[in-house]
Amino acid sequence: MKKLMGMLAMAGAVALVLTGCAAGDAGSASGGGADGSPIKVGFSQVGAESGWRSANTASLKDALSDANGFKMTFSDAQQKQENQIAAIRSFITQGVGAIVFAPVVETGWDDVLKEAKDANIPVILQDRAVDSDPSLYTTRVGDDFEKEGETAGKYVADTFNGKKANLVVLEGTTGSSAANDRTTGFNKAIAGTDINVLDSLTGNFTRAEGKTVMEGFLQKYGKTINVLFAQNDDMGLGALDAIKAAGLTPGKDIQIVTIDATKDGLTALSTGEFNYVVECNPLLGDKVADVVKKVVAGESVDKLYVADDQAFDQAQATVALPTRKY
Numbered sequence: 001m002k003k004l005m006g007m008l009a010m011a012g013a014v015a016l017v018l019t020g021c022a023a024g025d026a027g028s029a030s031g032g033g034a035d036g037s038p039i040k041v042g043f044s045q046v047g048a049e050s051g052w053r054s055a056n057t058a059s060l061k062d063a064l065s066d067a068n069g070f071k072m073t074f075s076d077a078q079q080k081q082e083n084q085i086a087a088i089r090s091f092i093t094q095g096v097g098a099i100v101f102a103p104v105v106e107t108g109w110d111d112v113l114k115e116a117k118d119a120n121i122p123v124i125l126q127d128r129a130v131d132s133d134p135s136l137y138t139t140r141v142g143d144d145f146e147k148e149g150e151t152a153g154k155y156v157a158d159t160f161n162g163k164k165a166n167l168v169v170l171e172g173t174t175g176s177s178a179a180n181d182r183t184t185g186f187n188k189a190i191a192g193t194d195i196n197v198l199d200s201l202t203g204n205f206t207r208a209e210g211k212t213v214m215e216g217f218l219q220k221y222g223k224t225i226n227v228l229f230a231q232n233d234d235m236g237l238g239a240l241d242a243i244k245a246a247g248l249t250p251g252k253d254i255q256i257v258t259i260d261a262t263k264d265g266l267t268a269l270s271t272g273e274f275n276y277v278v279e280c281n282p283l284l285g286d287k288v289a290d291v292v293k294k295v296v297a298g299e300s301v302d303k304l305y306v307a308d309d310q311a312f313d314q315a316q317a318t319v320a321l322p323t324r325k326y
Ligand code: GYE
Pocket: 049, 050, 051, 052, 053, 127, 128, 143, 178, 205, 231, 232, 233, 234, 259, 260, 280
């Protein structure tokens, strides 16, 4: 360890001598972290599309705070990949000690990740995944989306056990690993059952689009819809308005299964408007902060940290709500 610290100090000294050259060497003077100086972190967030996202942003801001030894720059990509690429390039130019980044979509990151690697800046993915070669990033802290989809699908398969049922799906943001993997897991669980997928469209993880797309489903399929799988709480909550406006009772005429388990989602579950909610933990900040500190100190970390998720039925939601943190 002493030797490593010595090496890092040397790297810092070299970086100081060569000011203007490739900045951001992990643990270097420019990226912070040496001698107890704050670690400069650039955080590129997806946007503010959902309750889950707000809780995730708050968790990261809390954990990467000045008081915890960080100088964090926050950038909101407003759900656009080009904004994230620009933010990451600007973090590289600033010579941050680490980049934390929630990739809006799964593909198209190779070039910018190579640029960060060439500048010796570690990249920590939080939340969603990328399809790039794992050598291009340090680690990912997130949830198991395929398992979440599978848990939701199992509920539907078990509920309609052997009976025919017509299903509609509100998918998350097209091309996001959260949507891709939830679809894969869900389809696995309902394969070979009598669940008939009438339609599946994106609602972009927002309430507004969840409502509009559900209105379209109701116009097209009306009362033949038995069950809705919304890939997050917000789209399910938007769909509630559309279902009520169509004169149907959510939770009874149309069963609703969602993912996230935010307070708003669990409230709809507890009052009987949703039927089942699978958890996706957004409180990833402490783990991310811990990993950033280790990486900047030159310690090794795992390639993947997966959060623990559970699932709730209506009675379990009522029990969980009073102490729910997000
Ligand atoms: O489920 C949704 C959010 O990537 C896991 O993104 C996240 C998803 C989450 O907008 O509410």
